[in-house]
Amino acid sequence: MKKGVLLVVSGPSGSGKGTILDIIKKDKNISVAVSATTRKPRSGEIDGVHYHFMSRERFLDQIATNNILEYNEYCGNLYGTMRSEIESNLNRGKSVILEIDVNGAQKISDSMDCVKIFILPPNIETLKERLLLRGTETRESIKNRIDQAYKEIEKACYYDYIVINAVLDEAVEKIRSILDIEILKKNRIKINIDN
Ligand code: 5GP
Numbered sequence: 001m002k003k004g005v006l007l008v009v010s011g012p013s014g015s016g017k018g019t020i021l022d023i024i025k026k027d028k029n030i031s032v033a034v035s036a037t038t039r040k041p042r043s044g045e046i047d048g049v050h051y052h053f054m055s056r057e058r059f060l061d062q063i064a065t066n067n068i069l070e071y072n073e074y075c076g077n078l079y080g081t082m083r084s085e086i087e088s089n090l091n092r093g094k095s096v097i098l099e100i101d102v103n104g105a106q107k108i109s110d111s112m113d114c115v116k117i118f119i120l121p122p123n124i125e126t127l128k129e130r131l132l133l134r135g136t137e138t139r140e141s142i143k144n145r146i147d148q149a150y151k152e153i154e155k156a157c158y159y160d161y162i163v164i165n166a167v168l169d170e171a172v173e174k175i176r177s178i179l180d181i182e183i184l185k186k187n188r189i190k191i192n193i194d195n
Pocket of ligand 1 (some may be wrong): 011012013035039072079080081082099105
């Protein structure tokens with residue numbers, strides 16, 4: 001049985017990771033695990049595509065039934081990874097990309113074989129500009145996200161790879177290369193041969 005690679009991707013809000021992953025997930029051998037959140041959808045966000053949007057009560061039910069592998073509270077909302085999203089795709093031979101914050105990434109890597117990638121903006125000014133341009137956040141939310149970004153960037157050293165997103169196409173190519181290399185690693189091929 002062929003098993004895919006679990007790529008865990010983190011980066012501060014405004015690093016451009018969402019845009020990068022939107023391009024990468026067009027590959028039919030890759031699926032992006034859709035997280036659950038209690039945050040309200042931003043304009044243009046679709047339930048089941050960008051997140052599984054749910055009430056706090058339903059989120060707590062998912063934790064109780066063991067369908068949430070890890071979760072975190074961020075700026076007043078819960079965000080979590082659904083077990084069903086990851087396991088079903090890996091077992092079908094697809095690689096799975098999981099976009100998750102630094103604490104969640106740590107929890108997943110403690111319990112699953114995965115490759116961790118951290119996406120950095122070229123500098124903090126660019127990050128501020130991207131958040132302003134997005135036009136979806138209040139001034140206070142932007143300030144919160146920048147404060148949070150400083151804390152997250154300190155943890156980049158715990159990742160297997162760091163990709164700087166200065167030029168979108170180049171960042172996308174780098175992530176594709178990482179995935180290609182990781183699939184070829186001998187321990188993964190061995191797992192597939194054994195199976
Ligand atoms: P946003 O509101 O910008 O979509 O996401 C806010 C933060 O929540 C980001 O840092 C994002 O990586 C994080 N996040 C998204 N999904 C998950 C998840 O499933 N688990 C955890 N722990 N964090 C998540």
